[in-house]
Amino acid sequence: MxxxxxxxxxxxxxxxxxxxxxxxxxxxxxxxxxxxxxxxxxxxxxxxxxxxxxxxxxxxxxxxSDDDEARLIADLREALADPALGETIATADLRELALNMPAVGRALVTLNRKYRLATEQSAALSARLGEDRQAASAILPSTPFEEVRDFFYAHNNHIPELDEAAEAIAMRMKFPIGQMAPALAAYLESRHGVKAVFDTFDELPSGTQRKFDARAKVMRLSRRLRPGQQAFQFATQIAILEFDNELRSIIDKAGFTNDDARGLARIGLANYFAGAMVLPYTVFLSEAERWRYDIELLGHRFGVGFETVCHRLSALQRPNARGIPFFFIRVDRAGNISKRQSATDFHFSRVGGTCPLWNVYEAFANPGRVLTQLARMPDERTYLWIARTVSHGQGGYGAPAKTFAVALGCDVRHAERIVYSQGLNIDPAVATPIGMGCKVCERLDCPQRAFPPIGRALNIDESRSHFAPYATSAPIAQ
Known part of the structure; x- marks a missing residue:
């Protein structure tokens, strides 16, 4: 220690x-x-x-734990990176604030988020009124999706009341692990009178996996779903039918700002319940420890895909029965982050994109292959990352497919417990230096830097060296 x-x-x-x-x-x-x-x-x-x-x-x-301290430091670094402050706050000062006055630190982060939201709303309103369109377009308004994502981040991606309720049903009904789809369909029909019907490829809109007719008590599913995906959809419907009051109670306490965010949160919580039912906490954690967190072996054991296992591994934070605190992220080729969950202190930047040196982007060049990386952040904390591509097809020959890269990471101190550390030099000294994103990254000499960090004043010599990648081609006047 x-x-x-x-x-x-x-x-x-x-x-x-x-x-x-x-x-x-x-x-x-x-x-x-x-x-x-x-x-x-x-x-x-x-x-x-x-x-x-x-x-x-x-x-x-x-x-x-000092994990909370590191998480708060990351949030403070982003909140205080605003150039309007007129000065750069040293990491040592941030650490001192997070350690000795965490309540003040959290208040600063909250004030910054409220300030950012107010600024974004003001810009959006100006755009609608036709005022200062250039300034308004420079800042995109917060979306309900981001609000819901922040909710799960604030809860360390663990909702105990839903996790425990889903596991209790799965264990009481003795649903067969890894082959739950038929048992869940039978449960829906016997308990709720809901009949499952598979479409004939043209009844459901393109891309729709499930459609529920409450009046007829019919649940239509896509025939393209694999058994594990079918089980997930059945479990999601059970959450909505049996635990809707609990879902709404959690949403009301969260204080979401609009109906769109509340609707998305309801879907997210129902999906969380489904994951907890198809992958029951105690059994899943036991198997994860047994197989040293081998994602593909766990997928075979529970009958689900690579991405689903990664998602569930990032939620194993039950008190007195914690798994490894993982971070989970999913990106597309353009760098858009469509999913990000953190069970601990790793911080995903909201200011600009992520780091191009991160192995999650290299996965696209090696489809289907599991890549590992030891990465060191600017605060000298080192992480083990696992990345792989996943694809979701929509039809037959010639139909476009969606391809993402998913990554799972944890602090290097947990590396010995993970199968992916085999043969890997886990010495932090040889780790790849990465950052949270160019706008908040302190590594000025990074060869992949796209633009200067926020609030960093450049002199003429720096514009010729560190920041040459985004300097203009015009000669600099002497």
Whole structure:
């Protein structure tokens, strides 16, 4: 365990419980002077003290993890990268703020997001009124999709009440793992009177996988769906029929800003429930640990595809039964991010694109092949990434297919538990240096840099060297 200083969090815990230093020291079985040193960051928090906190207050030791600190630092770095601030905030200052005043840090991040949303709404309104169209078009308004994505990010991609409810049904009904589709169809018909009917290739609109007729109690599915996909669609319908009140309750508490976001959130939560039913938490985590997180073997075991397994692996964060905290992302060839989920501290930039040195983009040149990469972020944290392409066909010969690259990543400290670390040099010193995106990346000498970082003033010498890739072809006047 590396040295971790959590004095402010410990002091806040004591004040919330209305305890004196002497009372807390007695509960933890340590001396008053030692507690005082801990609260003033003169001594690091140790594992015995963490265990004593857990025993005395029932706290999850994960709440004192430095993962939350790294996540907040990433959010603060983006929030304070605005050139309007007039100065660059050093990483050391961000770390100090995240460590000693996390509540203030979170407030700054929240204020920045509200400011950005207000700016975007103002630009959109100006565009509609015909005012300053160039300025309005420079900033795209936030979308309901992004709002829902941020909701799952804020919850570490884990919704415990849905996860546990889905697993309880799967275990109680003894649904056959990996072959759930017939059993789920029978469950829908016996419990809800819903009959499943497969289309004849022309009854459903192109690209539609499921259509439910509530009046006739008929659920139509595409014949193109594989058994695992059928099971997922059945489970999604079960979520909507049996747990719609719970879905709406979660949505109401989240405070989404419009009906479109609420509608998308309802679909996202129903899909989350379906994943938890087809891949029940306890069984899936046990098999993942057994097979060292081999994605393809897990896909065969549970009868689902590569992307579905990656998605589920990024949600295994049940207290006292956590899997490896993964980050999951899906991109297309143009770099558009259509899915991103993070169970821990890795931060996906909202300012500009992602890093071209990331192996998720190399996957398109090696279709169907699993690629591995050891990547180091500017804050010196190192991650193991796994990437592979997935394709979704829509029809027969000549019909266009959708191809994406999906990537799964985790902190390098978990690498030994993963089969993909075999034969890989996991020394952080040899890791590929990547960033969150050019606009917020601190690596000025990157050969793939597309434009300067936000707020970085250039002098004439820099424009000839570090930033030559996007300098104009015109000669610079002396």
């Amino acid at each position: 590396k040295k971790t200083f959590m004095g402010v969090r410990l002091k806040r815990l004591r004040e919330e419980r209305r305890l004196t230093q002497a009372a807390l020291a007695a509960k933890l079985g340590i001396s008053l002077s030692y507690l005082n040193q801990l609260e003033n960051n003169q001594r690091p928090l140790t594992l015995p003290v963490l265990l004593a906190l857990n025993s005395a207050f029932g706290l999850d030791v994960q709440s004192f």
